[in-house]
Amino acid sequence: MSDQVTASTPPPPAVTDAERDELRRQGILLTSLQELYTWGNSHSVWPLNFGLACCAIEMIAASMARFDIARFGSEVFRPSPRQADLLIVSGTVTKKMAPQVIRLWNQMPEPKYCIAMGACAISGGPFKQGYNVLKGIDRFIPVDIYIPGCPPRPEALLHGLLELQKKIQGFKISGPDAPRHLRADLKCDCPVPEFGEHDLEPPANPEVWTAPTLVRSEKA
Amino acid sequence: MESAEQIRDRLLAQFPGAEISVVTNPGVAAQHSLLLGAAHARAIAEFLRDDANLKLDQCSNVTGIDWPEKEIIETTKSTVPDPAGGPAKVVELKTKRIQPGCLEVVYHLYSIALRHGPVVLRLRTGNRTDQSTVPSLTPVWRACEFQEREVFDLYGVVFEGHPDLRRILMWDAFKDHPMRRDYVEPDDYEWEPTPHGAVLEKAKAHYPAPSVAAVPAAEGAKP
Numbered sequence: 001m002s003d004q005v006t007a008s009t010p011p012p013p014a015v016t017d018a019e020r021d022e023l024r025r026q027g028i029l030l031t032s033l034q035e036l037y038t039w040g041n042s043h044s045v046w047p048l049n050f051g052l053a054c055c056a057i058e059m060i061a062a063s064m065a066r067f068d069i070a071r072f073g074s075e076v077f078r079p080s081p082r083q084a085d086l087l088i089v090s091g092t093v094t095k096k097m098a099p100q101v102i103r104l105w106n107q108m109p110e111p112k113y114c115i116a117m118g119a120c121a122i123s124g125g126p127f128k129q130g131y132n133v134l135k136g137i138d139r140f141i142p143v144d145i146y147i148p149g150c151p152p153r154p155e156a157l158l159h160g161l162l163e164l165q166k167k168i169q170g171f172k173i174s175g176p177d178a179p180r181h182l183r184a185d186l187k188c189d190c191p192v193p194e195f196g197e198h199d200l201e202p203p204a205n206p207e208v209w210t211a212p213t214l215v216r217s218e219k220a
Numbered sequence: 221m222e223s224a225e226q227i228r229d230r231l232l233a234q235f236p237g238a239e240i241s242v243v244t245n246p247g248v249a250a251q252h253s254l255l256l257g258a259a260h261a262r263a264i265a266e267f268l269r270d271d272a273n274l275k276l277d278q279c280s281n282v283t284g285i286d287w288p289e290k291e292i293i294e295t296t297k298s299t300v301p302d303p304a305g306g307p308a309k310v311v312e313l314k315t316k317r318i319q320p321g322c323l324e325v326v327y328h329l330y331s332i333a334l335r336h337g338p339v340v341l342r343l344r345t346g347n348r349t350d351q352s353t354v355p356s357l358t359p360v361w362r363a364c365e366f367q368e369r370e371v372f373d374l375y376g377v378v379f380e381g382h383p384d385l386r387r388i389l390m391w392d393a394f395k396d397h398p399m400r401r402d403y404v405e406p407d408d409y410e411w412e413p414t415p416h417g418a419v420l421e422k423a424k425a426h427y428p429a430p431s432v433a434a435v436p437a438a439e440g441a442k443p
Contacts, residue, residue: 096391131403132390135411195393196393198395204408211410211411
Protein backbone atom coordinates (compact mmCIF):
# COMPACT_ATOMS: atom_id res chain seq x y z
CA MET A 1 0.00 0.00 0.00
CA SER A 2 1.58 3.27 -1.07
CA ASP A 3 1.64 6.45 1.01
CA GLN A 4 -0.56 8.28 -1.46
CA VAL A 5 -3.44 5.85 -0.99
CA THR A 6 -3.35 5.94 2.83
CA ALA A 7 -3.50 9.73 2.75
CA SER A 8 -6.82 9.79 0.88
CA THR A 9 -8.65 6.90 2.62
CA PRO A 10 -9.40 6.64 6.33
CA PRO A 11 -7.09 4.33 8.22
CA PRO A 12 -8.45 0.81 8.71
CA PRO A 13 -9.85 0.15 12.22
CA ALA A 14 -7.37 -1.24 14.69
CA VAL A 15 -9.72 -4.13 15.43
CA THR A 16 -12.12 -5.44 12.80
CA ASP A 17 -15.73 -6.37 13.58
CA ALA A 18 -14.93 -10.08 13.12
CA GLU A 19 -12.15 -9.84 15.68
CA ARG A 20 -14.46 -8.05 18.10
CA ASP A 21 -17.10 -10.73 17.77
CA GLU A 22 -14.43 -13.34 18.45
CA LEU A 23 -13.29 -11.43 21.54
CA ARG A 24 -16.92 -11.12 22.74
CA ARG A 25 -17.33 -14.87 22.50
CA GLN A 26 -14.28 -15.16 24.74
CA GLY A 27 -15.87 -12.86 27.31
CA ILE A 28 -14.00 -9.66 26.43
CA LEU A 29 -16.15 -6.64 25.49
CA LEU A 30 -14.22 -4.20 23.37
CA THR A 31 -15.83 -0.85 22.60
CA SER A 32 -15.08 2.81 22.08
CA LEU A 33 -16.24 5.77 24.13
CA GLN A 34 -18.31 7.00 21.19
CA GLU A 35 -20.10 3.68 20.86
CA LEU A 36 -20.77 3.50 24.58
CA TYR A 37 -22.07 7.08 24.63
CA THR A 38 -24.43 6.75 21.68
CA TRP A 39 -25.57 3.29 22.82
CA GLY A 40 -26.53 4.63 26.24
CA ASN A 41 -28.08 7.73 24.70
CA SER A 42 -30.18 5.89 22.16
CA HIS A 43 -31.62 3.37 24.62
CA SER A 44 -32.76 5.85 27.25
CA VAL A 45 -34.73 8.38 25.22
CA TRP A 46 -37.24 9.70 27.72
CA PRO A 47 -40.16 11.52 26.09
CA LEU A 48 -41.90 14.53 27.52
CA ASN A 49 -45.37 13.73 28.87
CA PHE A 50 -47.07 16.08 26.49
CA GLY A 51 -49.82 15.76 23.92
CA LEU A 52 -51.60 18.28 21.72
CA ALA A 53 -54.41 16.48 19.90
CA CYS A 54 -55.64 13.10 18.69
CA CYS A 55 -52.11 11.86 17.87
CA ALA A 56 -51.47 11.96 21.61
CA ILE A 57 -54.02 9.16 22.01
CA GLU A 58 -51.92 6.97 19.73
CA MET A 59 -48.82 8.00 21.68
CA ILE A 60 -50.54 6.93 24.91
CA ALA A 61 -51.54 3.65 23.27
CA ALA A 62 -47.90 3.11 22.27
CA SER A 63 -46.83 3.56 25.88
CA MET A 64 -49.32 1.01 27.21
CA ALA A 65 -48.91 -2.75 27.53
CA ARG A 66 -50.16 -3.76 24.08
CA PHE A 67 -47.54 -1.83 22.09
CA ASP A 68 -45.16 -1.29 24.99
CA ILE A 69 -42.68 1.43 24.16
CA ALA A 70 -40.77 0.18 27.25
CA ARG A 71 -39.15 -2.44 25.01
CA PHE A 72 -37.08 0.36 23.52
CA GLY A 73 -36.19 2.19 26.72
CA SER A 74 -38.64 5.07 26.25
CA GLU A 75 -41.36 4.18 28.74
CA VAL A 76 -40.37 6.89 31.21
CA PHE A 77 -42.65 9.76 30.18
CA ARG A 78 -41.38 12.71 32.18
CA PRO A 79 -43.84 15.33 33.39
CA SER A 80 -41.12 18.01 33.39
CA PRO A 81 -39.15 19.24 30.36
CA ARG A 82 -36.06 19.41 32.58
CA GLN A 83 -35.93 15.62 32.73
CA ALA A 84 -36.98 14.81 29.16
CA ASP A 85 -34.87 13.97 26.09
CA LEU A 86 -37.55 13.74 23.42
CA LEU A 87 -40.32 16.13 22.43
CA ILE A 88 -43.04 14.22 20.58
CA VAL A 89 -45.13 16.94 18.94
CA SER A 90 -48.28 14.87 18.75
CA GLY A 91 -51.04 16.87 17.13
CA THR A 92 -52.11 20.17 15.65
CA VAL A 93 -49.99 23.11 16.78
CA THR A 94 -52.15 26.21 16.82
CA LYS A 95 -50.46 29.57 16.53
CA LYS A 96 -51.66 30.36 20.03
CA MET A 97 -49.98 27.20 21.38
CA ALA A 98 -46.76 27.42 19.34
CA PRO A 99 -44.81 29.77 21.70
CA GLN A 100 -45.53 27.43 24.59
CA VAL A 101 -44.30 24.39 22.63
CA ILE A 102 -41.10 26.24 21.69
CA ARG A 103 -40.64 27.32 25.30
CA LEU A 104 -40.92 23.67 26.39
CA TRP A 105 -38.29 22.78 23.80
CA ASN A 106 -35.98 25.48 25.14
CA GLN A 107 -36.42 24.19 28.68
CA MET A 108 -35.30 20.68 27.77
CA PRO A 109 -31.62 19.97 28.47
CA GLU A 110 -29.34 18.69 25.74
CA PRO A 111 -29.08 16.13 24.24
CA LYS A 112 -32.67 16.52 23.05
CA TYR A 113 -34.58 15.29 20.04
CA CYS A 114 -37.86 16.18 18.40
CA ILE A 115 -40.34 13.92 16.62
CA ALA A 116 -43.08 15.55 14.53
CA MET A 117 -45.88 13.02 14.83
CA GLY A 118 -48.75 13.13 12.35
CA ALA A 119 -49.73 15.29 9.41
CA CYS A 120 -50.59 18.36 11.53
CA ALA A 121 -47.25 18.55 13.33
CA ILE A 122 -45.43 18.08 10.01
CA SER A 123 -47.30 20.59 7.85
CA GLY A 124 -50.58 21.65 9.44
CA GLY A 125 -52.29 18.62 7.89
CA PRO A 126 -55.97 18.98 7.07
CA PHE A 127 -56.02 22.31 8.92
CA LYS A 128 -53.10 23.75 6.92
CA GLN A 129 -55.08 26.66 5.50
CA GLY A 130 -56.69 27.52 8.82
CA TYR A 131 -56.14 31.02 10.16
CA ASN A 132 -54.81 29.75 13.48
CA VAL A 133 -52.81 26.64 12.55
CA LEU A 134 -49.03 26.56 12.35
CA LYS A 135 -47.90 25.03 9.05
CA GLY A 136 -45.52 22.58 10.67
CA ILE A 137 -43.58 22.73 13.92
CA ASP A 138 -40.34 22.56 11.88
CA ARG A 139 -40.81 26.26 11.15
CA PHE A 140 -39.64 26.95 14.69
CA ILE A 141 -37.73 23.99 16.13
CA PRO A 142 -35.40 21.47 14.47
CA VAL A 143 -37.20 18.17 13.87
CA ASP A 144 -35.25 14.90 13.81
CA ILE A 145 -37.92 12.43 12.72
CA TYR A 146 -41.16 13.01 10.79
CA ILE A 147 -43.88 10.36 11.21
CA PRO A 148 -46.63 10.74 8.61
CA GLY A 149 -50.16 9.55 9.29
CA CYS A 150 -53.44 10.93 10.48
CA PRO A 151 -52.94 9.77 13.15
CA PRO A 152 -49.96 7.40 12.82
CA ARG A 153 -50.46 3.95 14.30
CA PRO A 154 -48.52 3.13 17.48
CA GLU A 155 -46.33 0.87 15.35
CA ALA A 156 -45.41 3.91 13.26
CA LEU A 157 -44.39 5.79 16.40
CA LEU A 158 -42.26 2.82 17.47
CA HIS A 159 -40.69 2.74 14.01
CA GLY A 160 -39.98 6.48 14.32
CA LEU A 161 -38.34 5.84 17.68
CA LEU A 162 -36.18 3.07 16.19
CA GLU A 163 -35.15 5.41 13.38
CA LEU A 164 -34.25 8.03 15.98
CA GLN A 165 -32.15 5.45 17.81
CA LYS A 166 -30.34 4.64 14.55
CA LYS A 167 -29.75 8.35 14.02
CA ILE A 168 -28.36 8.78 17.53
CA GLN A 169 -26.08 5.76 17.09
CA GLY A 170 -24.62 7.40 14.00
CA PHE A 171 -23.56 10.53 15.90
CA LYS A 172 -19.88 11.35 16.28
CA ILE A 173 -19.02 12.68 19.71
CA SER A 174 -16.28 14.99 18.49
CA GLY A 175 -15.26 16.83 15.38
CA PRO A 176 -17.27 18.94 12.94
CA ASP A 177 -19.95 16.24 12.50
CA ALA A 178 -20.83 16.22 16.20
CA PRO A 179 -24.41 17.09 17.19
CA ARG A 180 -25.15 20.64 18.32
CA HIS A 181 -24.95 19.95 22.07
CA LEU A 182 -21.32 18.86 21.76
CA ARG A 183 -20.27 21.92 19.80
CA ALA A 184 -19.69 25.38 21.11
CA ASP A 185 -20.43 27.16 17.82
CA LEU A 186 -24.07 26.04 17.49
CA LYS A 187 -27.01 27.43 19.42
CA CYS A 188 -29.20 24.96 21.28
CA ASP A 189 -32.31 27.02 21.96
CA CYS A 190 -34.79 28.61 19.59
CA PRO A 191 -36.23 32.13 19.83
CA VAL A 192 -39.84 32.17 21.02
CA PRO A 193 -42.12 34.10 18.64
CA GLU A 194 -44.32 36.92 19.86
CA PHE A 195 -48.07 37.22 19.36
CA GLY A 196 -48.42 39.82 16.62
CA GLU A 197 -51.44 41.74 15.37
CA HIS A 198 -52.05 39.38 12.44
CA ASP A 199 -49.67 36.44 12.86
CA LEU A 200 -46.81 35.16 14.97
CA GLU A 201 -43.77 37.42 14.75
CA PRO A 202 -41.59 36.20 13.19
CA PRO A 203 -43.77 33.65 11.32
CA ALA A 204 -40.85 31.21 11.09
CA ASN A 205 -37.36 30.83 12.49
CA PRO A 206 -34.98 31.42 9.54
CA GLU A 207 -32.13 29.61 11.32
CA VAL A 208 -34.17 26.41 11.37
CA TRP A 209 -36.46 26.62 8.36
CA THR A 210 -36.42 28.13 4.92
CA ALA A 211 -38.95 27.30 2.25
CA PRO A 212 -37.57 24.79 -0.25
CA THR A 213 -37.17 26.32 -3.69
CA LEU A 214 -39.36 24.84 -6.36
CA VAL A 215 -38.94 25.94 -9.95
CA ARG A 216 -42.04 24.99 -11.90
CA SER A 217 -42.82 25.74 -15.48
CA GLU A 218 -46.33 26.71 -16.45
CA LYS A 219 -48.26 24.06 -18.31
CA ALA A 220 -48.94 25.09 -21.87
CA MET B 221 -95.32 25.01 20.47
CA GLU B 222 -96.53 28.28 19.06
CA SER B 223 -95.38 29.29 15.60
CA ALA B 224 -93.02 32.21 15.07
CA GLU B 225 -95.94 34.40 13.95
CA GLN B 226 -97.92 33.59 17.08
CA ILE B 227 -94.94 34.38 19.28
CA ARG B 228 -94.44 37.66 17.40
CA ASP B 229 -98.06 38.66 17.91
CA ARG B 230 -97.91 37.90 21.62
CA LEU B 231 -94.65 39.81 21.94
CA LEU B 232 -96.10 42.81 20.14
CA ALA B 233 -99.05 42.77 22.54
CA GLN B 234 -96.65 42.62 25.46
CA PHE B 235 -94.14 45.16 24.13
CA PRO B 236 -95.99 47.72 22.04
CA GLY B 237 -93.61 49.59 19.77
CA ALA B 238 -90.93 46.91 19.74
CA GLU B 239 -89.31 46.06 16.41
CA ILE B 240 -90.07 42.39 15.81
CA SER B 241 -90.29 40.75 12.44
CA VAL B 242 -90.40 37.16 11.30
CA VAL B 243 -87.59 36.03 8.99
CA THR B 244 -88.93 33.08 7.06
CA ASN B 245 -86.80 30.10 6.19
CA PRO B 246 -87.77 28.87 2.71
CA GLY B 247 -86.04 25.53 3.24
CA VAL B 248 -87.58 22.18 4.14
CA ALA B 249 -86.83 22.73 7.82
CA ALA B 250 -88.97 25.89 7.78
CA GLN B 251 -87.35 27.15 10.95
CA HIS B 252 -88.61 30.70 10.93
CA SER B 253 -86.87 33.15 13.19
CA LEU B 254 -87.61 36.39 14.99
CA LEU B 255 -85.55 39.44 14.13
CA LEU B 256 -85.47 41.70 17.17
CA GLY B 257 -84.55 45.35 17.46
CA ALA B 258 -81.79 46.18 19.89
CA ALA B 259 -83.94 48.35 22.15
CA HIS B 260 -86.26 45.64 23.47
CA ALA B 261 -84.07 42.56 22.89
CA ARG B 262 -83.11 42.01 26.53
CA ALA B 263 -86.69 42.44 27.81
CA ILE B 264 -88.06 40.15 25.11
CA ALA B 265 -85.47 37.51 25.95
CA GLU B 266 -86.46 37.62 29.61
CA PHE B 267 -90.12 37.34 28.64
CA LEU B 268 -89.41 34.28 26.45
CA ARG B 269 -87.51 32.65 29.29
CA ASP B 270 -90.18 33.27 31.95
CA ASP B 271 -93.37 32.95 29.92
CA ALA B 272 -95.48 30.01 31.14
CA ASN B 273 -96.32 28.79 27.63
CA LEU B 274 -92.77 28.96 26.28
CA LYS B 275 -90.33 28.60 29.22
CA LEU B 276 -87.31 28.79 26.89
CA ASP B 277 -84.83 28.02 29.64
CA GLN B 278 -81.89 26.88 27.52
CA CYS B 279 -79.84 28.78 24.96
CA SER B 280 -78.14 25.98 23.09
CA ASN B 281 -76.26 27.86 20.41
CA VAL B 282 -75.07 31.34 19.49
CA THR B 283 -73.82 31.93 15.95
CA GLY B 284 -72.49 34.92 14.07
CA ILE B 285 -73.20 35.76 10.45
CA ASP B 286 -71.38 38.34 8.38
CA TRP B 287 -73.47 40.05 5.71
CA PRO B 288 -71.15 42.12 3.55
CA GLU B 289 -72.32 45.07 1.51
CA LYS B 290 -74.19 43.84 -1.52
CA GLU B 291 -74.93 45.52 -4.80
CA ILE B 292 -78.40 44.67 -6.03
CA ILE B 293 -79.48 45.37 -9.60
CA GLU B 294 -83.22 45.65 -9.98
CA THR B 295 -84.83 45.47 -13.38
CA THR B 296 -88.18 47.15 -13.98
CA LYS B 297 -89.98 46.64 -17.25
CA SER B 298 -92.24 49.27 -18.67
CA THR B 299 -94.04 49.45 -21.98
CA VAL B 300 -93.68 52.58 -24.07
CA PRO B 301 -96.35 53.06 -26.76
CA ASP B 302 -94.89 53.70 -30.17
CA PRO B 303 -95.94 57.19 -31.40
CA ALA B 304 -95.95 55.92 -35.00
CA GLY B 305 -98.69 53.44 -34.11
CA GLY B 306 -96.63 50.24 -34.14
CA PRO B 307 -96.45 47.66 -31.34
CA ALA B 308 -95.53 49.01 -27.92
CA LYS B 309 -91.85 48.76 -26.94
CA VAL B 310 -90.77 47.11 -23.72
CA VAL B 311 -88.09 49.19 -22.00
CA GLU B 312 -86.00 47.65 -19.24
CA LEU B 313 -84.81 50.06 -16.59
CA LYS B 314 -81.97 48.83 -14.42
CA THR B 315 -81.39 50.47 -11.06
CA LYS B 316 -78.48 49.73 -8.80
CA ARG B 317 -78.79 50.00 -5.09
CA ILE B 318 -76.38 49.04 -2.38
CA GLN B 319 -77.75 46.91 0.43
CA PRO B 320 -75.75 47.91 3.49
CA GLY B 321 -73.84 45.17 5.26
CA CYS B 322 -74.31 44.16 8.86
CA LEU B 323 -73.31 41.56 11.39
CA GLU B 324 -75.95 39.21 12.73
CA VAL B 325 -76.10 37.06 15.85
CA VAL B 326 -78.41 34.05 15.94
CA TYR B 327 -79.62 32.45 19.17
CA HIS B 328 -81.22 29.00 19.29
CA LEU B 329 -83.49 28.58 22.30
CA TYR B 330 -85.01 25.41 23.67
CA SER B 331 -87.21 24.57 26.62
CA ILE B 332 -86.01 21.74 28.81
CA ALA B 333 -89.06 22.10 31.07
CA LEU B 334 -91.64 21.86 28.28
CA ARG B 335 -89.48 19.85 25.86
CA HIS B 336 -89.91 22.01 22.81
CA GLY B 337 -87.88 24.21 20.56
CA PRO B 338 -86.07 25.69 18.87
CA VAL B 339 -87.10 29.31 18.84
CA VAL B 340 -84.57 31.25 16.79
CA LEU B 341 -83.74 34.88 17.62
CA ARG B 342 -81.72 37.19 15.41
CA LEU B 343 -80.05 40.45 16.39
CA ARG B 344 -78.44 42.74 13.81
CA THR B 345 -75.83 45.45 14.19
CA GLY B 346 -76.13 48.80 12.47
CA ASN B 347 -73.18 48.20 10.16
CA ARG B 348 -69.94 46.25 10.02
CA THR B 349 -67.55 48.92 11.22
CA ASP B 350 -68.44 51.50 13.86
CA GLN B 351 -71.95 50.43 14.91
CA SER B 352 -71.18 46.81 15.71
CA THR B 353 -72.97 46.64 19.04
CA VAL B 354 -75.86 44.40 20.05
CA PRO B 355 -77.24 43.84 23.57
CA SER B 356 -75.76 40.79 25.27
CA LEU B 357 -78.16 38.05 26.32
CA THR B 358 -75.71 36.58 28.83
CA PRO B 359 -77.62 38.14 31.77
CA VAL B 360 -80.67 36.16 30.57
CA TRP B 361 -79.00 32.87 29.67
CA ARG B 362 -75.66 32.23 31.33
CA ALA B 363 -74.79 29.68 28.62
CA CYS B 364 -74.32 32.53 26.12
CA GLU B 365 -71.19 33.82 27.83
CA PHE B 366 -68.48 31.84 26.03
CA GLN B 367 -70.36 31.73 22.74
CA GLU B 368 -70.82 35.48 22.69
CA ARG B 369 -67.11 35.81 23.40
CA GLU B 370 -66.45 33.58 20.41
CA VAL B 371 -68.70 35.71 18.17
CA PHE B 372 -66.88 38.79 19.47
CA ASP B 373 -63.53 37.17 18.72
CA LEU B 374 -64.25 35.85 15.23
CA TYR B 375 -66.78 38.43 13.92
CA GLY B 376 -66.11 41.54 15.98
CA VAL B 377 -69.63 41.97 17.35
CA VAL B 378 -69.51 43.95 20.59
CA PHE B 379 -72.01 42.66 23.18
CA GLU B 380 -73.24 45.43 25.44
CA GLY B 381 -73.71 44.20 28.98
CA HIS B 382 -71.51 41.13 28.65
CA PRO B 383 -69.74 40.52 31.99
CA ASP B 384 -66.33 39.53 30.54
CA LEU B 385 -65.97 40.40 26.88
CA ARG B 386 -62.50 39.23 25.84
CA ARG B 387 -61.15 37.18 22.94
CA ILE B 388 -61.52 33.49 23.61
CA LEU B 389 -59.78 31.63 20.77
CA MET B 390 -57.26 34.08 19.36
CA TRP B 391 -54.68 35.91 21.45
CA ASP B 392 -55.46 39.31 22.96
CA ALA B 393 -53.10 41.29 20.71
CA PHE B 394 -54.77 39.88 17.57
CA LYS B 395 -56.47 42.61 15.55
CA ASP B 396 -58.48 40.80 12.85
CA HIS B 397 -61.76 38.93 12.92
CA PRO B 398 -61.03 35.74 10.98
CA MET B 399 -64.60 34.67 10.18
CA ARG B 400 -65.49 37.93 8.44
CA ARG B 401 -65.82 37.64 4.71
CA ASP B 402 -63.19 40.29 4.05
CA TYR B 403 -60.55 38.76 6.35
CA VAL B 404 -57.10 38.81 4.79
CA GLU B 405 -55.03 35.93 6.11
CA PRO B 406 -51.26 36.17 6.54
CA ASP B 407 -49.42 35.30 3.33
CA ASP B 408 -47.54 32.17 4.38
CA TYR B 409 -47.90 30.13 1.22
CA GLU B 410 -44.18 29.94 0.48
CA TRP B 411 -44.10 26.15 0.75
CA GLU B 412 -47.06 24.33 -0.78
CA PRO B 413 -45.90 21.02 -2.21
CA THR B 414 -49.24 20.03 -3.81
CA PRO B 415 -51.18 23.26 -4.39
CA HIS B 416 -54.46 23.42 -6.24
CA GLY B 417 -57.38 25.80 -6.56
CA ALA B 418 -57.18 28.99 -4.49
CA VAL B 419 -54.03 27.77 -2.74
CA LEU B 420 -52.26 27.43 -6.09
CA GLU B 421 -53.03 31.06 -6.92
CA LYS B 422 -51.59 32.20 -3.59
CA ALA B 423 -48.56 29.90 -3.85
CA LYS B 424 -47.72 31.24 -7.32
CA ALA B 425 -46.81 34.59 -5.80
CA HIS B 426 -43.94 32.83 -4.05
CA TYR B 427 -42.65 30.80 -6.97
CA PRO B 428 -39.25 31.94 -8.12
CA ALA B 429 -39.01 33.07 -11.70
CA PRO B 430 -37.70 30.19 -13.80
CA SER B 431 -34.08 30.67 -14.63
CA VAL B 432 -32.99 31.34 -18.21
CA ALA B 433 -31.36 27.94 -18.49
CA ALA B 434 -34.41 26.10 -17.14
CA VAL B 435 -36.98 27.48 -19.57
CA PRO B 436 -35.60 26.14 -22.89
CA ALA B 437 -34.93 22.78 -21.23
CA ALA B 438 -38.51 22.55 -20.01
CA GLU B 439 -39.87 23.54 -23.41
CA GLY B 440 -37.54 21.14 -25.14
CA ALA B 441 -38.82 18.30 -22.98
CA LYS B 442 -42.33 18.71 -24.33
CA PRO B 443 -43.25 16.44 -27.20
